[in-house]
Each structure stands twice: as C-alpha cells, then as structure tokens.
Amino acid sequence: IEGAYLEQLATFSGPARDPRGWSVAVAYCALLPAQSLPPQRDDLCVVPVSALPQLPFDHRAILDAALARVRSKSLxxxxxVHLCCETFTLPQLQQVYENVLGEPLNKVSFRRKMDEMDWLEAVPGAMQGGGAHRPAQLYRAKPGFSQTLALSARGL
Structure with a gap:
C-alpha cells in the first residue's frame, strides 16, 4: 500500500504481552482512504472498529491506543483528510471528521474553522452532482500541507 499517512504510535513491551514470554512490538498507525486498499485480497479484511473480533494478546490495547491517538489529533x-480521496466535498470531509470523532459537528462551525485554517483549496471548475441538492464544490488539501492545524477542540 503506497501513499498512506504513517506515524509511529508506540512501543509495547513486557512479559505479560504474550503468554510465551517477554516481547516487544513497535506499532505504527496508517491512514488512507478505503478506496486505496487493494481489491479482493485474502489477507485483508476491513471491519468497523465496533465489530472487531477477539484479538490475540494485547492487540486490542494497541488498536485502542491507535484509535485514541487518531481521535485526539482529529480535534x-x-x-x-488522509482518510479522504484526493478530492472531496466539505460535507464528505465533515462526515469523515464525525466518523472519526464519533459525534456530530455543527456544519457552520466546521466550515468556518476550515476557512480559518486555510489548508483547503477549491478545485477550479470541479463540482460533484447527483444529489437532491445543487452540485457541491470539490476541494483538495493545498500542495505541501503537512499536518496543518485545522480544528481546535473548542472550535467544533
């Protein structure tokens, strides 16, 4: 998988991690749009976090740490934006934020914060239609943006 956002999450170690003995794991967190995943692979299964099966050892704790990190940084x-396709509408971006945070966001506040942070640019002449409403402007992250502060916890 190429083009994913990747950051080191944490190092997990100790004698209680694995019943076979002391072990160490360096965990990373990767974010990418679901559309970027390879199609139909036997060794890849995408499931909602709420529907995860029983995981071995301390793998659930590692996953919970990754989820907490992503939610915290999303505030x-x-x-x-790393979970979006290259172009997206503001409602699509807001939906991604809401899915990550697990709560609805005020539309007006969200859009104002996006404007204030100035890390998005409209794609000239690109609109997405097909809904019950007028076509929506497509946006993308400005070239060279890197983890630009986009939201404050109070600004949501």
Missing part, C-alpha cells in the same frame, strides 16, 4: 489537526 486539533487536519489528520482526517
């Missing part, structure tokens, strides 16, 4: 950064 003050543009991190969720």
């Amino acid at each position: 003050y950064s543009s991190l969720p």
